[in-house]
Amino acid sequence: MSTVKEAVDVDVDVRTAYNQWTRFEDFPSFMEGVEEVRQLDDRHNHWTTKIGGVQREFDTEIVDQMPDDRITWRSVGGDTRQRGSVRFERLDGSHTRVELTMDVEPTGVAEKGADMLGVIDRRVKGDLRRFKDYIEQHGDTSDGWRGRIRPENPGAPA
Template sequence: MQTVEETIDVAVPVHTAYNQWTQFESFPQFMSGVEAVTQLSDTTNHWVTKIAGVEREFDTEIVDQEPDDRIAWRSTDGKSHAGVVRFTRMDDNHTKVNVHFEWAPETFTEKAGAALKIDEMQVKADLRKFKDFIESRGTETGAWRGEVEDSGPGGQI
């Protein structure tokens, strides 16, 4: 398992950063390698990614969600990846966004990329794109303010 953790400060209120992160279908606008995200329900999403020429499709479920605090997910196959993004209010107009996830590289290319820390560099670059995206807009493209309670063992990272 590979673990990646990155943090960035964004110059928007915590509710704005959180609300934007709940708009999963907008992820291709600031996440490299994410071709599409389709929200299937309040707690499930279908992803299409293409990273280093490897295309993957998978589903994720939200396992723990508290507005303006955190969103935790895991792949529905139970092994590919899981993570949590946390939002910390710094002041009225600044938020710390921390992303922590674990994933299991499968192909030689994925394993080599993980060994070279390419996944960490990609997450850092994507968080910078998220910062530019949300700060240039000044507001979120939508919001989902529902809560999801931790569903038991393995529900949180």
């Protein structure tokens, strides 16, 4: 499994940054290769991606979510294996650090080769730069989901 960790400072307050990130269906606006994200319920999303000509569909489950602090998820079912966490750190009243950590297990020869060449790492970094541009251009996002999701088994690894 490959681990990618990247952070970006955005020129919006922590609430705005967090709210935008909870609008999963907006992800195709700033994430390369993401064609669609459908929110199924508070915990589950269905993803359609197309990367390097390979289309995949998979589901993710949010395992921990605390408003203005973090969202942690993992893939469920299917052949796409990933898990990750995004954290939001208030720098001051109008600046936030967004830190994304992802563990991805490439499947197939093309994906494994792309991973060895650093494609996944560059894609995540690009997605965060595009998120910065997106959130700074779109301003206030007051309609994010503010609920709390707690791990079902706090002692178990995510």
